[in-house]
Amino acid sequence: xxxxxxxxxxxxxxxxxxxxxxxxxxxxxxxxxxxxxxxxxxxxxxxxxxxxxxxxxxxxxxxxxxxxxxxxxxxxxxxxxxxxxxxxxxxxxxxxxxxxxxxxxxxxxxxxxxxxxxxxxxxxxxxxxxxxxxxxxxxxxxxxxxxxxxxxxxxxxxxxxxxxxxxxxxxxxxxxxxxxxxxxxxxxxxxxxxxxxxxxxxxxxxxxxxxxxxxxxxxxxx
Amino acid sequence: xxxxxxxxxxxxxxxxxxxxxxxxxxxxxxxxxxxxxxxxxxxxxxxxxxxxxxxxxxxxxxxxxxxxxxxxxxxxxxxxxxxxxxxxxxxxxxxxxxxxxxxxxxxxxxxxxxxxxxxxxxxxxxxxxxxxxxxxxxxxxxxxxxxxxxxxxxxxxxxxxxxxxxxxxxxxxxxxxxxxxxxxxxxxxxxxxxxxxxxxxxxxxxxxxxxxxxxxxxxxxxxxxxxxxxxxxxxxxxxxxxxxxxxxxxxxxxxxxxxxxxxxxxxxxxxxxxxxxxxxxxxxxxxxxxxxxxxxxxxxxxxxxxxxxxxxxxxxxxxxxxxxxxxxxxxxxxxxxxxxxxxxxxxx
Ligand SMILES: Nc1ncnc2c1ncn2[C@@H]1O[C@H](COP(=O)(O)OP(=O)(O)OP(=O)(O)O)[C@@H](O)[C@H]1O
Ligand SMILES: [Mg+2]
Numbered sequence: 001x002x003x004x005x006x007x008x009x010x011x012x013x014x015x016x017x018x019x020x021x022x023x024x025x026x027x028x029x030x031x032x033x034x035x036x037x038x039x040x041x042x043x044x045x046x047x048x049x050x051x052x053x054x055x056x057x058x059x060x061x062x063x064x065x066x067x068x069x070x071x072x073x074x075x076x077x078x079x080x081x082x083x084x085x086x087x088x089x090x091x092x093x094x095x096x097x098x099x100x101x102x103x104x105x106x107x108x109x110x111x112x113x114x115x116x117x118x119x120x121x122x123x124x125x126x127x128x129x130x131x132x133x134x135x136x137x138x139x140x141x142x143x144x145x146x147x148x149x150x151x152x153x154x155x156x157x158x159x160x161x162x163x164x165x166x167x168x169x170x171x172x173x174x175x176x177x178x179x180x181x182x183x184x185x186x187x188x189x190x191x192x193x194x195x196x197x198x199x200x201x202x203x204x205x206x207x208x209x210x211x212x213x214x215x216x217x218x219x220x221x222x
Numbered sequence: 223x224x225x226x227x228x229x230x231x232x233x234x235x236x237x238x239x240x241x242x243x244x245x246x247x248x249x250x251x252x253x254x255x256x257x258x259x260x261x262x263x264x265x266x267x268x269x270x271x272x273x274x275x276x277x278x279x280x281x282x283x284x285x286x287x288x289x290x291x292x293x294x295x296x297x298x299x300x301x302x303x304x305x306x307x308x309x310x311x312x313x314x315x316x317x318x319x320x321x322x323x324x325x326x327x328x329x330x331x332x333x334x335x336x337x338x339x340x341x342x343x344x345x346x347x348x349x350x351x352x353x354x355x356x357x358x359x360x361x362x363x364x365x366x367x368x369x370x371x372x373x374x375x376x377x378x379x380x381x382x383x384x385x386x387x388x389x390x391x392x393x394x395x396x397x398x399x400x401x402x403x404x405x406x407x408x409x410x411x412x413x414x415x416x417x418x419x420x421x422x423x424x425x426x427x428x429x430x431x432x433x434x435x436x437x438x439x440x441x442x443x444x445x446x447x448x449x450x451x452x453x454x455x456x457x458x459x460x461x462x463x464x465x466x467x468x469x470x471x472x473x474x475x476x477x478x479x480x481x482x483x484x485x486x487x488x489x490x491x492x493x494x495x496x497x498x499x500x501x502x503x504x505x506x507x508x509x510x511x512x513x514x515x516x517x518x519x520x521x522x523x524x525x526x527x528x529x530x531x532x533x534x535x536x537x538x539x540x541x542x543x544x545x546x547x548x549x550x551x552x553x554x555x556x557x558x559x560x561x562x563x564x565x566x567x568x569x570x
Binding site (some may be wrong): 014119123124126127128130131132133134135141142145146148219221222 | 278280304305306308310311312314316318319320321322323331332334335336363364365376379380382389422430
C-alpha cells in the first residue's frame with residue numbers, strides 16, 4: 001500500500017528523518033523553554049514599575065531579544081556558523097542545528113513569557129509580599145503557576161515555529177524531514193517523498209497543538 | 223510609655239518628582255492600642271492605602287517613625303521587614319487570591335512562606351477554614367467562590383501565622399451590603415475571640431460605625447480628626463467628618479423608609495405619589511385640594527437624590543374612593559405624578 005502511494009519513499013530514511021526532526025524540536029524546545037523562561041522572567045521583573053525595575057538591564061535585554069527575533073531564521077543560521085563550529089565542532093548533522101534553533105526561538109518565547117507574566121494580577125504579587133514572600137516565592141510560587149496557561153500556550157506556538165525552523169535547517173544539512181523533502185524529494189524530483197515528509201510535519205504540528213491546548217486548558221483554573 | 227501596638231510619628235510619604243509631587247501621607251501621628259479595631263476613613267485619594275501600606279513596609283516612609291509590634295519599620299532591613307510581615311496580616315479589596323490554587327492551598331501559601339512543616343500546615347488550614355466558615359469548600363478554586371467567600375479565604379490566609387495585626391484595605395468595598403455586614407461581623411468576632419488588633423481603611427461610614435472602636439479621618443494626606451468612634455460621630459469637628467456623618471444620617475432615613483403597614487390611623491385611601499424634580503414649583507397638591515374639594519393629608523415624604531435628579535416620594539391620605547379617586551389620579555397623572563394606591567380606596 002505504502003509502496004504504491006509513495007514508490008520512491010524509503011521507509012528507514014523516512015523514520016530516521018522523523019526521529020531527527022523530533023529530536024531537534026525536543027532538544028531545542030527544552031533549551032528554548034529554560035532560556036526563554038529565564039530571559040522572560042528577567043525582562044518582566046526589570047520592566048518599569050516592577051519589583052526589580054531597571055532601565056538599563058531591561059533596555060539592553062529588550063533590544064537583544066528584538067534583534068534576534070527579527071533576523072530571518074535562514075540568515076541566522078548562516079550568521080551563527082562560527083558559533084556553531086565552536087560549540088558543536090562541525091557544521092553537519094542534527095546537533096549542528098541546535099544553537100541556531102535555540103537562538104532563533106528563545107527570544108520569541110522570552111517575549112511570550114513576559115506577556116504571560118504581565119497578565120498576573122499585581123494584587124497577587126502585592127499580597128505575596130504582604131505575607132513576607134521574597135523574590136523567589138514570587139517567581140516560583142506566583143508568577144509561574146499563575147501564568148501557567150499563558151506559558152503553555154506560548155510554548156505550543158514556539159514549538160510549532162521550531163518544527164518549521166528544523167525544516168529550514170534541514171535544507172542546509174541538518175537532517176530531518178526538511179532535509180528529506182528537499183534533498184530526496186525536490187532535488188531528485190520525487191514528489192511523493194516531499195508529500196510524505198509534508199504529511200509527517202503536519203502530523204507533528206497537529207500533535208503539538210493538541211497536547212498544548214490540552215495542557216493550557218488543564219492549567220487554567222480561572 | 224503606653225503599650226501602643228502601632229505608632230506613627232510624623233510619618234510622611236510622597237510620590238513623584240518636582241511639580242507632580244504628591245504627598246500621599248503628610249506628617250501623620252497615630253497610635254493604635256492592642257486589641258482595638260481602628261478605622262481610617264477618607265475619600266478616594268486621601269492617602270489611606272498608602273498609610274496602611276506603610277504599616278507593613280510595602281511602602282517605605284520618606285521621614286518620620288513607624289513602629290509596629292515593637293519593630294521600627296522606618297529603619298528595618300528588607301529581610302527584617304519580610305520576617306515582620308509574617309506577623310502583620312493583610313486583606314484586600316479585590317481579595318488577591320492565587321486562582322491557580324484551591325482554597326486550602328491558598329491558605330497554606332502563607333504557611334509555606336513562613337516555612338511551616340506539612341503536618342502542621344494541614345492542621346492549621348483545617349482550623350482556619352473552620353474559623354472563617356468555609357467548611358466543605360477547601361478544594362474549590364477561587365473562580366468558584368462568591369466575593370464574600372473569597373474574602374473569607376483572604377482573611378484565613380492573613381491569619382495563618384497568628385499575626386499581631388490585621389490590616390484591611392477596603393476589604394468590603396467590592397461586596398454587597400449584606401455580605402459586607404457578614405464580613406464585618408466576622409472581623410469583629412475574630413477581634414473579640416483572638417484579641418487581634420485590626421486596622422481598617424474605608425470610604426464607607428457604615429463600616430466604621432459598625433465595628434470600629436477608634437477612628438481617624440483622613441483628607442489630602444493628613445489625619446484631620448481622630449478619637450473614639452462614638453465621640454467623633456457625636457461631635458464631628460472637621461468639615462469632612464461632618465460630611466461623612468451626614469452621609470449616614472441621611473442614609474438612615476432612606477433605609478428606614480416609611481412602612482405603610484405601620485401607619486396607623488389612616489382613614490380613607492393611602493396613596494403613594496412619585497415625582498421627579500421639585501414639586502414645589504407647581505403647587506399641584508394645593509390645586510388638587512381646591513379643585514376636588516378634598517382634604518389631602520400628607521402622611522410621609524422623602525426625597526432621594528440620584529446623580530442627576532431628585533426623586534420625591536409622598537404618602538398622602540385622601541378620603542375618597544370610586545370615581546372621585548379616579549378623577550384625582552387622572553389629574554395627578556396629567557401632571558407627571560405617578561400614583562399607586564397603597565391601601566383602601568376601591569377604584570370604580
Ligand atoms: N505608587 C504610586 N505612585 C505615584 N502616586 C501614588 C502611588 N500610590 C499612591 N499615589 C498617589 O497618592 C495619593 C494617595 O493614594 P492612595 O492610594 O493612598 O489613596 P486612597 O485614600 O487609598 O484612595 P482610594 O480610596 O481611591 O483607594 C493619590 O493621589 C495617588 O495618586
Ligand atoms: Mg486605596
